[in-house]
Amino acid sequence: xxxxxxxxxxxxxxxxxxxxxxxxxxxxxxxxxxxxxxxxxxxxxxxxxxxxxxxxxxxxxxxxxxxxxxxxxxxxxxxxxxxxxxxxxxxxxxxxxxxxxxxxxxxxxx
Amino acid sequence: xxxxxxxxxxxxxxxxxxxxxxxxxxxxxxxxxxxxxxxxxxxxxxxxxxxxxxxxxxxxxxxxxxxxxxxxxxxxxxxxxxxxxxxxxxxxxxxxxxxxxxxxxxxxxxxxxxxx
Numbered sequence: 001x002x003x004x005x006x007x008x009x010x011x012x013x014x015x016x017x018x019x020x021x022x023x024x025x026x027x028x029x030x031x032x033x034x035x036x037x038x039x040x041x042x043x044x045x046x047x048x049x050x051x052x053x054x055x056x057x058x059x060x061x062x063x064x065x066x067x068x069x070x071x072x073x074x075x076x077x078x079x080x081x082x083x084x085x086x087x088x089x090x091x092x093x094x095x096x097x098x099x100x101x102x103x104x105x106x107x108x109x110x
Numbered sequence: 111x112x113x114x115x116x117x118x119x120x121x122x123x124x125x126x127x128x129x130x131x132x133x134x135x136x137x138x139x140x141x142x143x144x145x146x147x148x149x150x151x152x153x154x155x156x157x158x159x160x161x162x163x164x165x166x167x168x169x170x171x172x173x174x175x176x177x178x179x180x181x182x183x184x185x186x187x188x189x190x191x192x193x194x195x196x197x198x199x200x201x202x203x204x205x206x207x208x209x210x211x212x213x214x215x216x217x218x219x220x221x222x223x224x225x226x
Contacts, residue, residue, distance in 0.1 A: 001171075034210070034211035034212070036211065036212035036213070038155075038213070040155075044218075045204055045216040045217065045218055045219060046155065046204075046213070046216055047216075048212055048213065048214060051210055051211065051212035052210055052211060052212070055210075057212075057214075089154060089155050091155070091157065091212075091213070093211045097160065097168035098157075098168070098170065099145075099157040099211075100157065101147075101154055101155040101156060101157060102154070103154045104154040104155070
């Protein structure tokens with residue numbers, strides 16, 4: 001069973017920079033896993049932020065960026081704003097026709 | 111504007127069955143890959159299944175054999191049939207268009223509660 005890992009709850013100060021990561025319990029994440037990132041606020045459906053590692057979805061502010069850092073996918077928020085206080089999920093394409101989500105990271109902006 | 115609307119969620123007893131619907135508007139459902147994703151209360155997201163434009167279907171191991179996805183093209187709707195339901199299937203069920211390996215447009219979800 002493939003397990004995708006994300007950080008436990010995290011906090012960042014307004015205007016600060018934070019990097020969230022997305023890894024595999026066994027193995028390394030590469031661009032072949034087509035990592036994508038989603039933000040979700042309570043009671044709402046997720047919203048796509050980043051796909052195919054580093055492509056911003058339409059309408060997503062440029063303070064959000066994606067990359068591969070070492071053996072993990074990464075989501076960096078540069079200049080965090082109050083509205084970024086949310087849950088963040090990554091998902092990896094781990095094998096043919098099979099996606100696995102990470103457990104999510106609760107980001108607090110304060 | 112692409113929209114998806116889920117329906118069919120309900121309170122159902124363990125062992126029961128339910129069919130969820132995902133109706134598309136402003137796009138042709140059969141032209142898109144459409145996935146189902148669920149989220150148990152207070153928990154994370156879980157990918158369940160996908161249907162391709164050609165009709166091929168694929169499932170997560172956790173639901174293979176119990177859930178099945180289908181499509182009704184004249185109704186522009188994708189369905190998820192849930193059988194042999196268990197308490198751990200209690201969740202909000204979302205459908206989402208899937209392109210470039212990401213879940214692009216999401217519906218607002220429909221709630222399934224499995225309880226006696």
